[in-house]
Amino acid sequence: MQVTIRLDAQRERFYTIMGGMSCELRFRRINPYLYEFLYTRVSTEHWGKEVEEELIFCALLYAQKEGVKIIVSCPMVEAYLNQHREFHSLVDEKLPAFSKTMIDVK
Template identity: 25%
Template structure:
């Protein structure tokens, strides 16, 4: 699955299209090295296909590469973090 990062000055998103349906994980920038993961949107047509988890894993990899810390306000991102304590290096 291809995930694309769209980054603007104060916000951005990770987006993928699966079977013609778009899913996204959005964030707001707090500082040059800190973001708030604020929403994961996976339509019902994609539920159970691992799309949300793939978006979060892409977020984690991107944060590690760029030295960014994540504040997980989105309930889905927060839930995934609770299952993956090894992500604590990028989570606040």
């Protein structure tokens, strides 16, 4: 499935429109060097069709490109990070919301 993800920096979200519905990953800019990934929202008709993974992947690539650390409050982002070690360095270990120690390291 081809999905085009866009950044709406003013509303602090990554999003795509599918079937007239907005699917999004919301974040909060804590400071220029730290973002909190809050939640993903995908319509039930598009759930499980890799839309949420694309949103998360694009958000993580953006954080990597911008050189920012992230706090993970979204369970979907946490699950994604459990399977993608290449993004572990983005997680800010000093903050209690989430740390690499919570990531499954099997």
